[in-house]
Amino acid sequence: MLTGVCRAPVSPRNIKLIQYIVSYRVQSRLQRRSTHCHCRRTAFEIDGELPEKLTRCTCSFCSKRGHLYAYFTPDQLTVTQADSDAVYRWNSKKVANHFCSACGCDLYADTPAFETDGSWDGKTRRIAANARLFDDFEAADWPVTVIDGKNLW
The missing domain is CATH 1.20.5 (Single alpha-helices involved in coiled-coils or other helix-helix interfaces)
Known part of the structure; x- marks a missing residue:
């Protein structure tokens, strides 16, 4: 036994x-992760493993949006539909936050690959996908790391 x-x-x-x-x-x-906004006008796929932990950032933008991010390299992202894709940038303009202009769902961010201390090598980028949107995945049940974005940037 x-x-x-x-x-x-x-x-x-x-x-x-x-x-x-x-x-x-x-x-x-x-598995390949597919996701879309609420109205389905904007969709993308991620090809790769889910990270061991999702990330919650405490910066003013992320904390108001309620993101739980899963990080990937830019080559792992495939935008499959972008009928209502819009981009919001603020402050340094280095982070491109993609969202649906029709329904307002936050999709992903194309961001510098910041280290946990806020530093960046000036060239490496990453995709911060909103894991709450992944089909057949409950992001709230996944382990989470908190980044102190409120005090880092």
């Missing part, structure tokens, strides 16, 4: 369930 982490017996009947859960978790991290 197999035993679990807590050394409690695991019945053979539950082994398949455990295998399914582990398989689902691995597959959900590896």
Whole structure:
């Protein structure tokens, strides 16, 4: 008989369930992620694994929007529809926040690859995708790292 982490017996009947859960978790991290805004006028796909943790930034913009970001390289992003894609930039104008101009959903940001101390090498960029929009994914259940954007930039 197999035993679990807590050394409690695991019945053979539950082994398949455990295998399914582990398989689902691995597959959900590896699959291509498609997403769209509420009105479906703007959509994109991300090709790559989900990060171990999502990121919540405390800057004035992100905290008001309620983002939970998943970071990717720019080559992992494919915009599949951009009928109502709009961009908002503020302050340094280095971050391009893409949102739907029709329904207002925040989609992703094309941003410098800032380090946790706020520094940037001046060239490397990344995509900060709004993980709350990913199809068949509950971002609120994923581990989150908090970045002190309120005091960094």
